[in-house]
Amino acid sequence: MSVVCVIGGGPAGMMTAAVAAARGKKVVLTEKNNMLGKKLLITGKGRCNITNNADIEDFFKNVPRNPNFLYSAFYSFTNADLIRLLNKLDLETKVERGGRIFPVSDKSKDVLNTLKKLLAKNGVAVYNGEVADILSEDGKKRVIFADKKSLLCDKVVIATGGVSYPSTGSTGDGYKFAQKFGHTVIPPKPSLVPLETKENVYPMMGLSLKNVVLSVYDGKKEIFSEMGEMLFTHYGISGPLVLSASSHIKPDRVSECKVFIDLKPALDEKTLDKRILRDFDEFKNKDFVNSLSKLLPQKMIAPVAEKSGIFEHKKVNEITKNERKNLVSAIKRFPLNIKDFRPVSEAIVTSGGVCVKEINPSTMESKLESGLFFAGEVIDVDAYTGGYNLQIAFSTGYLAGKNV
Numbered sequence: 001m002s003v004v005c006v007i008g009g010g011p012a013g014m015m016t017a018a019v020a021a022a023r024g025k026k027v028v029l030t031e032k033n034n035m036l037g038k039k040l041l042i043t044g045k046g047r048c049n050i051t052n053n054a055d056i057e058d059f060f061k062n063v064p065r066n067p068n069f070l071y072s073a074f075y076s077f078t079n080a081d082l083i084r085l086l087n088k089l090d091l092e093t094k095v096e097r098g099g100r101i102f103p104v105s106d107k108s109k110d111v112l113n114t115l116k117k118l119l120a121k122n123g124v125a126v127y128n129g130e131v132a133d134i135l136s137e138d139g140k141k142r143v144i145f146a147d148k149k150s151l152l153c154d155k156v157v158i159a160t161g162g163v164s165y166p167s168t169g170s171t172g173d174g175y176k177f178a179q180k181f182g183h184t185v186i187p188p189k190p191s192l193v194p195l196e197t198k199e200n201v202y203p204m205m206g207l208s209l210k211n212v213v214l215s216v217y218d219g220k221k222e223i224f225s226e227m228g229e230m231l232f233t234h235y236g237i238s239g240p241l242v243l244s245a246s247s248h249i250k251p252d253r254v255s256e257c258k259v260f261i262d263l264k265p266a267l268d269e270k271t272l273d274k275r276i277l278r279d280f281d282e283f284k285n286k287d288f289v290n291s292l293s294k295l296l297p298q299k300m301i302a303p304v305a306e307k308s309g310i311f312e313h314k315k316v317n318e319i320t321k322n323e324r325k326n327l328v329s330a331i332k333r334f335p336l337n338i339k340d341f342r343p344v345s346e347a348i349v350t351s352g353g354v355c356v357k358e359i360n361p362s363t364m365e366s367k368l369e370s371g372l373f374f375a376g377e378v379i380d381v382d383a384y385t386g387g388y389n390l391q392i393a394f395s396t397g398y399l400a401g402k403n404v
Contacts, residue, residue, distance in 0.1 A: 003153040009036035012376025012393035013159035019401025021122035032130035037112040039168035048108030052387040069356040077398035155404040159375040162350025174378035181369040184355040190347030194238035198337040204232035207299040213262035261334040353380040363403035375400040
């Protein structure tokens with residue numbers, strides 16, 4: 001019986017192990033943490049955004065790096081295949097805004113438990129131990145553990161993830177193993193990461209904005225514009241919109257980028273001006289700063305007032321048409337200057353990894369070393385938010401499991 005060692009007990013590794021074991025292989029899944037799926041538990045704010053219900057063709061549009069490499073993977077194991085498998089194992093799922101698919105329970109641990117059930121059902125052996133090295137030995141592979149134990153196997157799958165959230169075990173081990181066998185590793189950088197702003201946004205910290213449009217400009221060129229949710233933090237901005245936007249920003253251009261937030265995308269400038277006039281009429285004898293409570297969240301009032309250039313204690317009935325125009329502009333294009341990405345350790349996903357040109361896209365096997373396979377985030381592919389990254393993990397894991 002062929003022996004397969006899968007290194008890394010995240011979604012890609014678990015899927016690889018389960019599929020290989022279902023084909024009659026003797027599979028050992030190794031995980032250096034004391035539990036499987038540690039990072040999976042924190043995805044989707046602990047709810048686990050499993051995948052997306054978009055057409056598979058649309059998945060490629062949501063993968064900014066090397067989408068064509070995933071053609072075989074996405075079509076061999078689709079989002080529908082994944083949901084069918086999980087439903088069959090008694091995990092109920094639901095579709096939310098933007099096609100995002102979550103467990104009905106809203107608990108990521110239910111997804112993890114379902115995957116663990118699949119591993120047990122297929123007879124996968126799980127070994128908690130850190131891999132220190134992989135050696136080639138007479139056409140086989142010897143996996144050496146940190147405790148000096150070793151395992152001789154026919155095939156090895158590296159599914160160790162990237163370098164984001166290192167506390168969950170993603171510390172870049174797989175890159176080191178890949179390089180040992182001559183693989184090129186594209187330097188990892190943060191993808192889907194919060195952004196630091198040059199402005200002090202501390203007064204707005206904790207404010208969550210829904211149904212706003214976030215646009216990002218690199219110089220004069222618009223590189224991203226979408227509607228959704230975002231939030232202010234002590235260092236800048238975060239939330240789904242910001243994470244998606246970050247993957248469009250080139251690392252060497254990040255400090256040149258500017259963000260504009262449309263706080264009222266449902267209203268064009270003319271309609272917004274009429275709305276402001278109605279509020280001004282109601283608050284005509286009040287200070288300007290006290291006239292915006294119906295229009296804006298409390299924490300946005302002072303920053304918007306400042307950007308408008310109108311003195312906050314000016315009486316509403318003294319505000320000119322031109323000043324009102326500036327206020328409309330501050331609401332429709334609230335500006336922020338980007339300073340930097342947050343550290344890669346805070347990124348949801350790592351961009352970069354093992355070069356796709358050196359991996360067979362139909363099997364996930366190394367083109368440089370027979371019997372060595374890759375799955376998941378360790379490969380140089382990454383996607384936008386919305387469940388696409390987990391689908392990459394499951395699909396590449398499935399393909400590796402089918403071919404080991």
